[in-house]
Amino acid sequence: MRYDSITEAIGNTPLVRIDPAVHGLRHIDLYAKLEMLNPFGSVKDRSAWNMARPGLAGAAERGETVVELSSGNTAKALALLAGMHGLRFKSVTNRMRVPEIKELLLLLGAEIEELPGQSECLDPTDTEDPLTRFHQALAEPQSTYLHTDQYFNPRNTEAHVAGTGPEIVKDLDGRAPDWFIACVGTAGSSTGVARVLREHDPDVQVVGLVAHKSDFIPGIRTIDEVHQVGLFDPATYDTIASVTADEALDGMLTLIRRCGLLTGPTGGAAYHGAVRHLHTVDADSTERRTAVFIVCDRAESYLSYVRQRRPELFGRPAPKNSAHTLTDAEVRAEATVIDTEGARRWLASEHPPLVVDLRGPHAYAALHIDGSVNIVDELFDELVRTGLPFSKNRPVLLACPVGEKSTRYAALLTRMGHPDVRSLSGGIVAWRDAGAPLVRD
Ligand SMILES: Cc1ncc(COP(=O)(O)O)c(C=O)c1O
Known part of the structure; x- marks a missing residue:
């Protein structure tokens, strides 16, 4: 060969x-x-090459940067292809959740821009989503980006x-x-x-x-x-x-x-x-x-x-408390869930809860419930492994994008002995959709 x-x-x-x-x-x-x-290591080599190829001729002369909304294999393949063609590559994503992939992309010369968004994939109807705004800017005629557009590109x-x-x-x-x-x-x-x-x-x-x-x-x-x-x-x-x-x-x-x-x-x-x-x-x-x-x-x-999920494979003790090992039935049985209206009343009451927002720091910075603290879910996961991270005397309201992760953690903290921890039903998205107030950093 x-x-x-x-x-x-x-x-x-x-x-x-x-x-x-x-x-x-x-x-x-x-x-x-x-x-x-x-x-380059994955199935995405094929599509990255097929999407980038038509735009490569003259792209370096025009000073273009290859850009893609990817935090994984497409970004990896595009970073290498861009380097081969004298172009820069920018990966735009809402959160790099796997540290090795982020480090590998940096090694390959990628520029990484982390923007808040409900998920890495765009919701084109949500004009408030910074990822959507970025996506729209890419289509503007004066854009100097070669955008491969993997979610829509045939x-x-x-x-x-x-x-x-x-x-x-x-x-x-x-x-x-x-x-x-x-x-x-x-x-x-x-x-x-x-x-x-x-x-x-x-x-x-x-x-x-x-x-x-x-x-x-x-x-x-x-x-x-x-x-x-x-x-x-x-x-x-x-x-x-x-x-x-x-x-x-x-x-x-x-x-x-x-x-x-x-x-x-x-x-x-x-x-x-x-x-x-x-x-x-x-x-x-x-x-x-x-x-x-x-x-x-x-x-x-x-x-x-x-x-994180199988520490015993690496010779580490299995965590005593893990949200990952609870079954769906256990989560349903043990978690207390509260809707936006109930949560607003609770926050205005004499004994308001501590609000813990489990989303990524960018999403939190963009919009959050006033007075809430941000502990990103991976970190929260580490914290609960060794014991309850809060005093039992203070009630806790957990919030995440759509209310699924927070429900899992509400079940876990309840099981660990916290007397009053609740999950915000439908998460920050439901809170926002109900018109409840959010503040920006
Ligand atoms: C690790 C991994 N598995 C599976 C897929 C799915 O491939 P496709 O995007 O063609 O649906 C991807 C896509 O990025 C991936 O990175």
């Missing part, structure tokens, strides 16, 4: 069969499409129509698999591959995987966030299922420790979601059938993410 440019090494990734002794399916051959073997999907999909068909001797399973971030890879596979066989079943409601799996959306993605069309998927962060880590450990596949969490999520789905249909099969899932990227960038 000899290349003139590293970009020629993008694509043509291996399709590797998973040992049936590992997944236990009797009638289905399960294959992993190893997108982590792309040269060239994201087309990269997989041209490459990933046909490669799978070729490696399966000209046939589409019976099932295709992929995690959904921008939806580019799943949409593009599904389109190609259905052209070969309209009966192929496509399973899209998202993160469980209150869970964070770096690189993919939750079921609520996915509808904000311009490229997402529910009709692409026969089934949309969610995977918890815990399940993603189980899948990741199985692929790493038993299959030699050094996958990151979303590869683990795809494996877990695939095997769970396929076990429900395996017994109905008489002939041999085939399924393919995507391994998006590698493990090394997620060590702190894994350490």
Whole structure:
């Protein structure tokens, strides 16, 4: 293999069969499409290159900067591509939650701008969202940005129509698999591959995987966030299922420790979601059938993410108190939730609560409840591990973007013995929508 440019090494990734002794399916051959073997490390190399390529000619002369709303793999690929073409790269995001990825982007020469926003993906109807305002500024005629626009750019999907999909068909001797399973971030890879596979066989079943409601799996959306993605069309998927962060880590450990596949969490999520789905249909099969899932990227960038959730893997004691280990039923049973009206009355009462805002510092600085304190959720998580972070004498109101994380922590603090801790129902978004007052730093 000899290349003139590293970009020629993008694509043509291996399709590797998973040992049936590992997944236990009797009638289905399960294959992993190893997108982590792309040269910059992920499935996003294909779409980053396909989106950036048309704008590169003359971009350096025009003094353009490549810009993308990404805090992960797209940013990584674009930073490298920009460097190769004498351009600067700017990553705009609401919060870099995985420290290794932030450090890697800085190493690659990226400039990082963290802006507040409800999530990294834009809500185009929310004109107050600074990320939305930035997105609009990019489209202005005098803009000196080469904006790749991964959530809306059809060239994201087309990269997989041209490459990933046909490669799978070729490696399966000209046939589409019976099932295709992929995690959904921008939806580019799943949409593009599904389109190609259905052209070969309209009966192929496509399973899209998202993160469980209150869970964070770096690189993919939750079921609520996915509808904000311009490229997402529910009709692409026969089934949309969610995977918890815990399940993603189980899948990741199985692929790493038993299959030699050094996958990151979303590869683990795809494996877990695939095997769970396929076990429900395996017994109905008489002939041999085939399924393919995507391994998006590698493990090394997620060590702190894994350490936070599985400290015992790193020889550290399991935390006594963790919101991550509570089940949904436990959260429902133990958390006290209060709506905006109730919270406003409580704040105006003789014994007002301490309001703890668990959002990122930028979102907090933009708008928050007057008098609240900001403890970003990762830090809060560390604090509660060693014991109650507040006196039991002071009631506490917890707030987060939409009320899910705060409910989990309300359940945990109640379990730890705090007599009066409540979660703001619907979070700061519901508070804002109800017209309740917010202040700005
Ligand atoms: C780690 C990881 N997994 C999965 C995906 C999903 O890919 P797509 O954006 O094509 O839906 C992404 C996208 O950024 C990702 O970074």
